[in-house]
Amino acid sequence: MSPARAGNGAGGRPKRPTMVDVAREAGVALRTVSRVVNNDPTVGPANAAKVQAAIAALNFRPDERARQLRTGVTGSIGAAVRRIAEVNPELAAIERTARACGLTLLAASTDFDEARERDILISMCRQRLDGIIVEPIGESHSYLEPELAAGMPMVSMDRPMSGISVDCVMSDNASGIGMAFHHLHRHGHRRIAYIGDSERVFSGRERAAAFRAALRAHGEPVEGLVHPGEIAPERVAKALDTALHAADPATALVTGNMDTTIAVLRQLGPQAASRLAIVGFDEVPLADLLQPALTVVAQDTATIGRTAVELLRARIAEPTRPVETVVVPLDLKARGSGEVRP
Structure with missing residues (x-):
């Protein structure tokens, strides 16, 4: 049995195969595996085929955490909304748009509680998501100023966030x-x-x-x-x-x-x-x-949710662009x- 598939010797979870294991299985250099995993088109067809075969044989999955540390991009955005336990058409639109853009959505309900909203937003910031959409309820969000200064993109939905200046989409x-x-x-x-x-x-x-x-x-x-x-x-x-x-x-x-x-x-x-x-x-x-x-x-609601994601992606791509407020007709x-x- 390949060491990559063996147990950890203490009856625990099997060890996940690494790129080192893939390189050994394919008989190529570790750098070649890395280039294939990252879709580098300069890898020769023969080596690429060997690596892909080894990946399939070992059931290898790239370490997403390592990629995130290397690129600074998680492919995930957050949404802090008032409620998710019941019908929330804006959140549904956010999820559809995010999925179409290849983004994973992590959502949490503030449940109309200002302290809970603060805890959720601070937690999302610490997880270093690519950006956060907020349906705000708090009277002041100035505590998020350091996060904005550190480069965390945020968009406010349904109403502006008070105490800070961020992109916003809301109804007229x-x-x-x-x-x-x-x-x-x-x-x-x-x-x-x-x-x-x-x-x-x-x-x-x-x-x-x-x-x-x-x-x-x-x-x-x-x-x-x-x-x-x-x-x-x-x-x-x-x-x-x-x-x-x-x-x-x-x-x-x-x-x-x-x-x-x-x-x-x-x-x-x-x-x-x-x-x-x-x-x-x-x-x-x-x-x-x-x-x-x-x-x-x-x-x-479909336009509001879609626009929230579009504003967030625009802010991620161009952090210094002017703050924008989009007002949607009813x-x-x-x-x-x-x-x-x-």
Whole structure:
């Protein structure tokens, strides 16, 4: 039995064959094996055939760690996103694009926890990945400045990272809210309320501000109609009560993201929801099965995920290029709920 296939003498895992073993098996110099493994076209056909035969006979696999140390390239990128346990179309788009580019994706869920996000990002930086895509939730990411200075490429997705300057891809939040508001206004609604995410989050802050601006532009009062905050059942129930049971109640709702939409629909129940005009920001799973089907302002998640990878690859290839922010348009999908008349 070849020493490369033998055990380690203590009943442990078999020793992996090395390039030295391949060179011995093929009867060529170690340098020749290295050149074949690294696809050097100058190796003669006869020697290349010998090396390939030895590789197959020994079931040799190149040491990826050694290659990474030599080239400084891992072929892997990281993605720190808010959630991966449920449907995450942006992450799916990132994975598809990365795979098409020959990159391996390592993803972790921050689970809306700022401390967890910090731990994940520091860990990814220490693993010396080629780059990291971040769906940020923390209020400040200045702790990553030393990593950027050391050459770690990063791209922010869905919202900017605060405290540092990195490439970013996100939806046109203000335009999306404007589309939702004007759609309801065109269908006869004048008392339109907004229930959204916390303004601590950049996208929540942008969407709430855009909704206030739309109200003022139409001469409508802001008081009692704009309800940002944590997406918790009690908070959403209170916001609905304020908006729908005032002396002059709202006849339509705009919800600020998918989680808020789901929380609102649960609080309302199917009968009350069917009588209220609703436009949600973000697609909602099975939205077309509701009665009426849910009208939404849909983010172009495929473009967002693909652009995040493209920006990261561009930053890896050209570290000193100007920082770029890409704003992706949205699309209003009218399905019935946003067309309910007052």
